[in-house]
Amino acid sequence: MSVICLLPAVSLALLSFYPVTVFSRRDVLELGDADFDYLATEHETMLVKFYAPWCGHCKKLAPEFQKAARQLKGTVQFAKVDCTAHTVTCGRFGVTGYPTLKIFRYGKDSAPYDGPRTANGIYNYMMKQTGPDSVHLKSKEDLQTFVKNYDASIVGVFSDSDSSHLAEFLKAAGLLRGQFRFAHITDLQIAEEHANAESVLLFRPPRLSNTFEGSVVVFKDYLTISSLRRFIRDHIYGMCPHMTLETRDRLRVRDLLTAYYDLDYHHNVRGSNYWRNRVMKVASKYTGRGLMFSVANKKDFQAELEDEYGLGTSDGGELPFVTIRTKLGHKYVMREEFTRDGQSLGRFLEDYFAGRLKRYIKSEPLPEKNTAPVKVVVAESFDEIVNDPAKDVLIQFFSPLCPHCKKLEPVYRELADTLHSDPNIVIAKMNAVYNDIPLGYDVQGFPTIYFAPVGKKDEPIRYQGTRELKDFLKFLKSEASHGLVLTGFKDEL
Numbered sequence: 001m002s003v004i005c006l007l008p009a010v011s012l013a014l015l016s017f018y019p020v021t022v023f024s025r026r027d028v029l030e031l032g033d034a035d036f037d038y039l040a041t042e043h044e045t046m047l048v049k050f051y052a053p054w055c056g057h058c059k060k061l062a063p064e065f066q067k068a069a070r071q072l073k074g075t076v077q078f079a080k081v082d083c084t085a086h087t088v089t090c091g092r093f094g095v096t097g098y099p100t101l102k103i104f105r106y107g108k109d110s111a112p113y114d115g116p117r118t119a120n121g122i123y124n125y126m127m128k129q130t131g132p133d134s135v136h137l138k139s140k141e142d143l144q145t146f147v148k149n150y151d152a153s154i155v156g157v158f159s160d161s162d163s164s165h166l167a168e169f170l171k172a173a174g175l176l177r178g179q180f181r182f183a184h185i186t187d188l189q190i191a192e193e194h195a196n197a198e199s200v201l202l203f204r205p206p207r208l209s210n211t212f213e214g215s216v217v218v219f220k221d222y223l224t225i226s227s228l229r230r231f232i233r234d235h236i237y238g239m240c241p242h243m244t245l246e247t248r249d250r251l252r253v254r255d256l257l258t259a260y261y262d263l264d265y266h267h268n269v270r271g272s273n274y275w276r277n278r279v280m281k282v283a284s285k286y287t288g289r290g291l292m293f294s295v296a297n298k299k300d301f302q303a304e305l306e307d308e309y310g311l312g313t314s315d316g317g318e319l320p321f322v323t324i325r326t327k328l329g330h331k332y333v334m335r336e337e338f339t340r341d342g343q344s345l346g347r348f349l350e351d352y353f354a355g356r357l358k359r360y361i362k363s364e365p366l367p368e369k370n371t372a373p374v375k376v377v378v379a380e381s382f383d384e385i386v387n388d389p390a391k392d393v394l395i396q397f398f399s400p401l402c403p404h405c406k407k408l409e410p411v412y413r414e415l416a417d418t419l420h421s422d423p424n425i426v427i428a429k430m431n432a433v434y435n436d437i438p439l440g441y442d443v444q445g446f447p448t449i450y451f452a453p454v455g456k457k458d459e460p461i462r463y464q465g466t467r468e469l470k471d472f473l474k475f476l477k478s479e480a481s482h483g484l485v486l487t488g489f490k491d492e493l
Contacts, residue, residue: 032081036081040104049065065119121246133174134173139190146181151205157190180232279295305323308362321334330359412427432448449462
């Protein structure tokens with residue numbers, strides 16, 4: 001009987017001794033200064049989110065992080081650390097912004113997480129973080145099975161396990177495994193169909209097989225982490241990759257043409273390649289011209305097509321939409337219907353390279369009257385007003401639904417009234433929801449305020465002071481190209 005009574009007592013004692021997170025069944029562990037080290041060492045792979053409760057980006061990430069944690073339960077442990085309460089741990093791992101995500105292996109900071117911030121993106125990225133950095137393939141059957149994958153595969157081919165280049169390959173695999181699949185062979189005969197000496201083979205996914213380019217690319221240069229990284233970057237996507245929500249940012253570092261249609265490589269490979277092959281046939285005539293080509297599922301990018309290009313996904317039926325987005329953010333839309341012979345796409349490209357296309361700009365209509373002290377800017381008038389070479393311009397990017405913007409409105413109007421007599425400065429605002437934001441202006445929240453001074457229109461200065469009249473005036477006095485002309489303001493600046 002005494003044993004029966006003792007068990008609850010022991011349990012309570014253990015619960016009081018160990019932090020509650022040890023017994024938590026939640027998908028995301030809450031760690032802190034007291035328990036981070038000994039709990040983190042228990043997990044082979046752990047993704048940790050360092051956050052602040054007040055951070056808007058952290059709040060946006062939270063449900064996606066939670067969903068991914070639930071999907072990966074039992075495979076990858078997820079955890080979070082509140083940096084406002086556990087400053088020692090966050091400082092130790094160099095956290096300076098929120099949210100910061102890091103991958104830990106048995107408690108050691110292994111790598112920063114630089115993948116997507118959606119649940120599916122986190123899931124796919126972290127699945128690649130499980131298991132070895134590079135899979136050891138021991139037979140031709142292993143090789144065939146490994147490369148028959150939805151994604152591309154990078155396979156190192158070495159003469160034996162003591163090869164001087166194998167260690168460097170494994171280091172690269174450890175650094176890049178979150179983005180690509182790696183395997184290695186230590187018997188040249190296994191890959192004799194593709195290489196007869198030590199090399200690295202890049203296998204493009206079978207679903208993207210086509211007659212316009214090879215399915216295997218051979219790397220033969222001297223192997224270093226940097227040279228292998230460049231090789232993968234230059235060849236992984238091929239002539240016309242499948243752009244997804246997870247890969248779009250990597251693809252858009254170049255000028256990119258994209259054909260959007262009902263693409264589905266999971267259930268209809270042949271149908272998905274029907275339009276891709278037609279894009280590639282035309283694209284093959286424009287290689288080396290500085291434009292990359294891609295295809296994408298229009299449903300995945302429905303909101304973007306509507307908001308960024310004014311295209312409804314119900315328009316056009318089964319025919320692809322075609323757009324071009326340059327690395328500078330310039331956008332073009334193919335207005336002619338996509339023809340099956342590819343001739344309309346060819347005409348679109350000829351006009352693009354000849355400079356005959358008009359850029360697509362999402363813009364509200366120009367205001368009929370713009371005589372108020374705060375000038376209204378739309379995308380179509382941004383260059384005329386904000387980039388006026390003779391004027392200093394303070395420009396506020398706002399959202400009509402933003403309460404902080406509404407609170408700022410009377411102060412901003414008073415600022416414009418105070419400077420209304422100054423011929424050298426303009427106080428302006430632009431609805432950032434209904435107008436394209438120009439390159440060089442990073443607008444992640446509202447209101448965001450920039451100052452575009454005379455002579456430095458390509459280097460706008462972000463205003464980060466308090467939103468009071470005297471502080472705005474103090475900022476403008478220090479940054480303006482001319483002395484300010486004030487009306488009715490008596491406080492000393």
